[in-house]
Amino acid sequence: MPLSRRAALRLIAALPLALAAVPAAARETLTFAELYGKVGVLGLEFSEKVKRLAGERIAMLGFMAPPLKAEAQFFVLTSVPMALCPFCSSDADWPDNIVVVYLGKKQTFVQPSQVIEVTGKLEYGSWTDPETGFLSLLRLRDATYRTV
Amino acid sequence: MRRFFAALAAATALCGTAHAATVYPLDRATILVNSPFDFKVELDSVVSPKDLKVTVNGASYADALGGSAQFVPEETDKKGKVLGSALILRGVTLAKPGKYTVAVKAGGETRSVAWDVYATAAQPKAKNIIFFLGDGLSVAHRTAARIMSRGMTEGKANGRLYMDDLDRMAFIGTSSTGSIATDSANTMSAYMTGHKSAVNALGVYADRTPPSQDDPKVETIAEALRRATKKSIGVVTTSEVEDATPAAVVSHTRRRADKADIVGMFYGVKPEVLMGGGSAYFLAKGIPGSKRKDGKDYIKLFKDAGYALTTSAAELEKAPASGKLLGLYHTGNMDVALDRLFLKKDTVKTFPDQPGLVEMTQAALDRLSKNPEGFFLMVEGASIDKMSHPMDWERAIVDTIEFDKAIGAARAFVKTHPDTLIVVTGDHTHGISVIGTIDDDKPGTEMREKVGIYDGAGFPNYEDKNHDLYPDRVDVSRRLAIFAADFPDHYETFRPKMDGSFSPTIKNEKGDYVANEAYKNVPGAVLRIGNIPKFESTAVHAVDDVVLQASGPGAEAFKGYMEESDVYRVLADVFALGK
Known part of the structure; x- marks a missing residue:
């Protein structure tokens, strides 16, 4: 797990150049660095930008983590390609700075090293997926994605 | 999963x-x-x-x-x-x-x-036990830490690690009940209960039914101490406190991933000192960052139970000098010493004031030693293992040096508290070996030609000008050549990972772990095709014996070859838990 967490949080320092590119669409964009206003031992605070954009369709760049379950209707969008540790046996071991993407309709899987742009309706706050029990803080609903 | x-x-x-x-x-x-x-x-x-x-x-x-x-x-x-x-x-x-x-x-x-x-001796041999667990601590970690920290001249070490001067020694067998191979759950559980178990299991035998918390339980050392003594209990780690090693002091579950429940198990036992990372499992669901799926607020529960909470090194310094202490310094695993003290990579910028293992050990000793009945303190150097998995050798070795410095703090404590047994051991080993040096000044373009072997290895050129026992830099021109016996596909760069810890693989759509191309263009990097299954993301644990060392009253019982479960019997005897 430290690998995944660290690898993911490291994005802030080592943002791949590709991610710096501005998404083509004119809609609002959000980066992984902009998700939280404060990260502390006693909890996180969503950023003002997340609160402002909630409910709107926005675009984010990131990487698709391999589906948690083949049948799941969602995938996890991460800031860097993810490698999970040998004992990451639950969704709880994902880092905080992930966004869960619920697709409007099924799309083909892309390689984990491929940068994708996801567009969807932003939603924030703790939410447990009723089917899988997957706990998420940030979601993109009714989403679509394309490779960049 | x-x-x-x-x-x-x-x-x-x-x-x-x-x-x-x-x-x-x-x-x-x-x-x-x-x-x-x-x-x-x-x-x-x-x-x-x-x-x-x-x-x-x-x-x-x-x-x-x-x-x-x-x-x-x-x-x-x-x-x-x-x-x-x-x-x-x-x-x-x-x-x-x-x-x-x-x-x-x-x-x-x-x-x-x-x-x-x-049964055990009727009289305790020692009042206190300090149990140091270097997660994954193998012989090569010790050798590399000694050379990197103390240096070597003409074949003789220029100084000794603190652990080098402990009096007694035993080889420890780490295998699990289901396999010669093992993990940090069942191994530490064997030390802390006297019963071997299966991979992923803590304080239980692994039965055949699916639920993780109905398996046959055995008593943990913390429970035995509560039952038979009035001693204080301390648990200090650099990982999440719910991680397998610290959890084994108190927990009963077939599944080490039951981390939210493990917090409840800590709360049940209420160790007087509990320090490390993993605050996310203490926060009630609904607080952003919480990894709980219930509304229990363990921050409040521990505070209401009389614990002083500290969340940074500065707060730890100002914390009450006695009484119960909960220290949570990271939502997840704490950062490693190389990042905390030198490189400031990984999550150090997010959690800039994490205490180190030495400060946490000292704070625990200061408080626990106030109990006239004595104490049991478990101190884990967690990231020796967590950095050996991804083959980030410099981070693993600098954490070994930090772990050894914590042992140094304990040895200083023992000078004024001689009725204390110190045990230093690992829970399992890694397939790590030091084979020579990597010398950037050797001729050639291929990095393998710069690997110094036999007489060509010479001695590394690390320096420690400020005598803090850490190398001033790890990216020196003639550094230790450390390799793994087992590995997934990855790019071998022959260099320390100065920009953040090594992430050797990523998972593809088939679920296979493939070499992380982020390292492909590091000058001299070569693709190593793995020798373990493709479903494994990192280097794995070795089955090799662990070396245990000990000093103090009762230490003479450690000798020859022992099973991890036999070590518990020595601890129980030293405290006369079965008198």
């Missing part, structure tokens, strides 16, 4: 078929007198209770074990398949030491196991 469940299913299936019936505790179990344990018999077939005969030393089990067991007509796997009948009796205690032979007969199934129930 699916692999975990597959492994669990396979393990439980094997338990059922290897013998006609399975009895927990297993054959050759060593059991401390008066320590509660759960007794379970698993049969391969469905039988009627009247056809099941269980005796202990020839007498009826109910008389011998002090109670009538629950008969389960049919146990099932997670798909509902019937596995056979079972008999369960929880909370058995045996007051009389000696050999106990349990014989089971049910239709065509028979099984006989023998337990060694042991």
